[in-house]
Amino acid sequence: MTDTFEPKITAFVCNWCTYAGADLTGTSRIKYPSNVRVLRLPCTGRIDFMLLAKAFARGSDGIIISGCHPNDCHYTSGNYHARRRWMVYRNLMDFMGIDTSRITFSWVSAAEGAKWAELVNEVTEGIRAMGPYTEYQELAHAGVE
Amino acid sequence: MDLIEKAEQLLQSGDVKAVLGFEAGTGGTRRPAFARRPGQARRLVFDDACVQNLASYVTRKETRRLGKVAVAARPGALRALLQLMAERQIQEQDVLPLAVDAAGQVAELPTAQAIEEHLALEPGPVSARDRELLDRLGKLSRAERWAFWQGELGRCVKCYACRNSCPMCYCEHCTMDCNRPQWVPVPSHALGNLEYHMVRAMHLAGRCVQCGDCGRACPVGIPIHLLTFNAEETVHAQFGQRAGASAKLDYALSTFRPDDKETFIR
Amino acid sequence: MADQFQLSSASLDALFTALQGDGRRILAPTDRDGRTELNPVQTLGQVARDYVQTALSAKETVFPKVEQLLSYSMAPGQVELVDAEPRALPTVLFGIRPCEAGGFAALDAVFNWDTRDRFFNARMEQLAIIGVACTRKDDACFCTSVGGGPGSTRGSDILLTPAAGGFLAQVLTDKGRAIQALAPELFAPAAGLAAPLAEVPAAFDHAALTARLPELFDSPIWDDQALRCLGCGACAFVCPACVCFDIQEEADKKAGRRLRAWDSCGFAMFTLHASGHNPRPAQGARWRQRVYHKFATYPDRYGMLGCVGCGKCTRACPVDMNLQEHLTQAMAPVES
Numbered sequence: 001m002t003d004t005f006e007p008k009i010t011a012f013v014c015n016w017c018t019y020a021g022a023d024l025t026g027t028s029r030i031k032y033p034s035n036v037r038v039l040r041l042p043c044t045g046r047i048d049f050m051l052l053a054k055a056f057a058r059g060s061d062g063i064i065i066s067g068c069h070p071n072d073c074h075y076t077s078g079n080y081h082a083r084r085r086w087m088v089y090r091n092l093m094d095f096m097g098i099d100t101s102r103i104t105f106s107w108v109s110a111a112e113g114a115k116w117a118e119l120v121n122e123v124t125e126g127i128r129a130m131g132p133y134t135e136y137q138e139l140a141h142a143g144v145e
Numbered sequence: 146m147d148l149i150e151k152a153e154q155l156l157q158s159g160d161v162k163a164v165l166g167f168e169a170g171t172g173g174t175r176r177p178a179f180a181r182r183p184g185q186a187r188r189l190v191f192d193d194a195c196v197q198n199l200a201s202y203v204t205r206k207e208t209r210r211l212g213k214v215a216v217a218a219r220p221g222a223l224r225a226l227l228q229l230m231a232e233r234q235i236q237e238q239d240v241l242p243l244a245v246d247a248a249g250q251v252a253e254l255p256t257a258q259a260i261e262e263h264l265a266l267e268p269g270p271v272s273a274r275d276r277e278l279l280d281r282l283g284k285l286s287r288a289e290r291w292a293f294w295q296g297e298l299g300r301c302v303k304c305y306a307c308r309n310s311c312p313m314c315y316c317e318h319c320t321m322d323c324n325r326p327q328w329v330p331v332p333s334h335a336l337g338n339l340e341y342h343m344v345r346a347m348h349l350a351g352r353c354v355q356c357g358d359c360g361r362a363c364p365v366g367i368p369i370h371l372l373t374f375n376a377e378e379t380v381h382a383q384f385g386q387r388a389g390a391s392a393k394l395d396y397a398l399s400t401f402r403p404d405d406k407e408t409f410i411r
Numbered sequence: 412m413a414d415q416f417q418l419s420s421a422s423l424d425a426l427f428t429a430l431q432g433d434g435r436r437i438l439a440p441t442d443r444d445g446r447t448e449l450n451p452v453q454t455l456g457q458v459a460r461d462y463v464q465t466a467l468s469a470k471e472t473v474f475p476k477v478e479q480l481l482s483y484s485m486a487p488g489q490v491e492l493v494d495a496e497p498r499a500l501p502t503v504l505f506g507i508r509p510c511e512a513g514g515f516a517a518l519d520a521v522f523n524w525d526t527r528d529r530f531f532n533a534r535m536e537q538l539a540i541i542g543v544a545c546t547r548k549d550d551a552c553f554c555t556s557v558g559g560g561p562g563s564t565r566g567s568d569i570l571l572t573p574a575a576g577g578f579l580a581q582v583l584t585d586k587g588r589a590i591q592a593l594a595p596e597l598f599a600p601a602a603g604l605a606a607p608l609a610e611v612p613a614a615f616d617h618a619a620l621t622a623r624l625p626e627l628f629d630s631p632i633w634d635d636q637a638l639r640c641l642g643c644g645a646c647a648f649v650c651p652a653c654v655c656f657d658i659q660e661e662a663d664k665k666a667g668r669r670l671r672a673w674d675s676c677g678f679a680m681f682t683l684h685a686s687g688h689n690p691r692p693a694q695g696a697r698w699r700q701r702v703y704h705k706f707a708t709y710p711d712r713y714g715m716l717g718c719v720g721c722g723k724c725t726r727a728c729p730v731d732m733n734l735q736e737h738l739t740q741a742m743a744p745v746e747s
Contacts, residue, residue: 049347050328050340057336070403080401084384087407088350088398091379092343092372095282097291106411119411135291143299143334144670145475145498172550176731177639197730207638207694300448302467302476302673304648309641310729322680331659332477332672362729364466364645366446 007061007127009036011120012051014044014079017068017109024113032117033124036064043067045078049089052103056136062102062127064119069107079107101126102133148217151243151251152186155215161241162212165202167195177202181211191217191245198356200225200312204234215241217251220267221356223260224389225312228354230257231394234315257392264390270355271374278371279378295335298342300365303333307359307369308345313352313388320344342372350376351397354389383407416591416598419577424455429594430503435539438472439505440465449504458506463549468651468723469507473534474518474673476648480530480658482668499533503590505541510554510721512542512566514651520713521654530671539586542567543578548609551722553735557617559720561608572605579605614735615742617706617716624707627741633702634695636737639730642694644675646724646732652705652717655681676701702738 013019019040025032041047044067055063065086073079086105094100104123108116146154152164166189168178175195180186200222202208216222226242229235242254244263254260271279282290305321308314321329321341329344330337353373360370380397381387384405418426430437431453440459441450447462449469479495519535522528545552545561554560564570568587571578579601582591591598627633647653657674660667675681677697683689691697709717718734725733 050344053340053343057340077401080403080405081398083405083407083410084398084401086410087383087405088376088379089347090409092346092350092376094287095290095375096294096339096343096372097287097289099287104411105409139335139339143336143338143477144332144668145478170731171725171733171736174731179635179638201641202639205694207634302644302648304644304675305678306641306643306645306727306729309643317679327659327661330661331657332661332670334477334670337477358729362641362643362645364649364727364729365448366444366466 005128005132007035007124007132008059009062009064009120009123009127010055010060011036011038011064011066012041012044012047012055013038013064013108014067014074015040015042016074017072017107018066018116020110021108021112021116024110025116026113028113030113030117032120035124035127036120043073043075043078044082045073045075045080047082047085049085052089052093056098056102056133057140059137061130061133062104062123064104064106064123066106066108066116066119069109072109098136099130099133102130146251147249148189148191148243148245148251149186151253152180152189152215153183155241156180156183156186160213161215163208164189164215164217164243165199165208166217166243167191167197167199179208179211189217191249195219196357196361198222198225198310198312198354198358200229201310201358203240204229204312204315209239213239213241215243217245218242218254219356220264221270221354221358222312223254223264224270224354225356227257227260227264227392228313228352228389229315230392231396232352233394237392261391270389271378272357275357275371275374278368279374282371294339297367297369298338299335300367301333301338301342302365303331303337303341304364306362306364310358310362311349312354312356312358313349314345320348342369346372346376349373351380351384351386352388353377414582414588415601416580416582417574417577417601417603418571418580418598420455421577422597422599423571423577426590426594426597427453427455427505429597430590433501433593435501435503437503437505438469440507449507452505461547463545463547463552464508464511464721464723464726466723466727467649468514468721469504469511470514470518470651470653472502472504472538473515473531474522474654474656477670477672478530480669480671482666483662484666485664495530497530497533499537501537502534503539503541506543507540508545508721509542509561509563509565509567509570510552510559510719511651512540512570513559513563513719514721515540515566516715517652517709517713517717517719518654520709520715524713539568539590540566541569541571541590544570544572544605545609546573546606548611549722549726551725551733551735552609552611552720553614553722554720555611555613556615556735556738557716557718557720561611572608574603574605576603579603615739620738620742621706621710621716623742624703628699628703630741632741633699634693636732636740637693637695637698640677640694640698640732641730642677642679642697643729644673644677645727645729646701646734647675647677648673649723649727650718651721651723652719676704698732702741706738 164180168188170176386397522531705717
């Protein structure tokens, strides 16, 4: 059963750094698993914390969130706000018992094509080993008579 | 001067249109009370059973309509009033906070500065009992915490007593009321409950004055205040900011430091 | 006249076994972390001992807080619609109080008024109620003011009254007789005295209240009483007679489901129109409507009150909106 488990991973990435970086991964012909569905946003600052909860609820087994390095944000400070939000939300999620080891946060610049591939590879294998996040996905059907 | 005398004086002079305090309720409990005429001041009591955060009322239109109100305020309510001033929901001249000491004597705190000075003498917001609960939950494994919260949230019926009793939940159109799109499910099923409480805790992070009213309000006994307390504790530990400390806005999630330190971003 | 019997505690426990043998689940008040709440039980020993009432009402058994009405899935050119089948498990509600048992009639009045609600009826049909009369009350109870009482048989299929060694049992309806028929030997002839019932002095005359309400419509009393009301749904949600619901659709491009969930007239947007107009824009108007719905509309439309005097609303309310007190105040002579 678990030999053929293909994790579903949703990646929320910023347009200017990580998305461009992922593009570079492709043009550099570096291979990485297709388990990751990349969602492009203008900036990590736009990432509503609920997008993560919705991703899990809709069947994601793992999540990647990635943007510009601090000081490099295209909109100057979006990633600083995002960082603060993640610090609070990650603690809250952990407090509520959500498996934060299934969420990977990173800074990947437009030049870091190799880093993106390495990240996706590692996260995919890590989530594969953890198995599907059924505990959360079961909630979608729970509590309705 | 005690609270009853003060209330009579304020109402007689017309300085305030209502005194918001507490009165005896069912079975020895205490509940909020609005004294609007001097004769009604005699109902007011102020003892250890008077715990509710009366600041929740000052942003309601039914209260604003009355005019300027005096508020018999415990430290939680005082912190809430400062935070409401910081968020520009009330102005100093809209309310007259009244602090009541152990001997029942009343001090008027007519300015934000007076409130801040008074609060500086008060102990920190989180009670020993809640500190112990937070620590106990923190020591459980992640899976145990999941089981705990799923068990607790399973009882939630989405009555919104928690939200409505909170002084910082003053939005006339709460995110739960928005249905284009319906971002958080309304029904009290598993996802609807989890997402609502997550959203509420995050919307209060950096704004919660840790009065605990939400947990007290819950009709099915969920210690829901622990979620907002957790968010607030993170804000304080990581960023050194606290809600209700001053009438000058210092909101953690709309500010940042370039050198904010975290341990989990690769 | 009901048939009267004696049930020892041991017999009652044996009856529990017989009920489960008949494929029925038993729901009863249980002690949980200092709360009294309705849960499945297998033995009499699991039932809470010393309780006035549960916080939530038993209406959950026939009117759940969330239930699915239908679901659908969509593919290009086709829609598949599936009506939900109500999951109506054969159930015995044990140990609820006479006030709550009386509340089911108020739900039935709405759910079978013009349309027969398939979901409510399916569950109601599978439900039998063994009520237990009250030997204790608290400050929130006011059943006798609304035509009920600590020993009222209305709504119960069997009503038990505590007695030495067990209970006195009144078998009241066909459903009650069917339960008795499962183990008739357990029902001994009535003997011995029942424990004295709780004394609940009537606080107001509900017929006089109903008659008085029309003239009080524009009274400032409702705004005054509602000043401390937070506008949450706690009172409506715990009430055994409150029946308002919301219908929510949860769907995406491929599939969806339609759900029914509890709603409350106390919510600020309960009567918000699509135009933006709200006929009840202030909490006082919403509070007034809550009282009028139960004490004016219900008698007018259904010939019964929409309140059973259980006091759950008062206990659940974060700011102690004590219904008995408010109604007594409304009946008081008008002062300037």
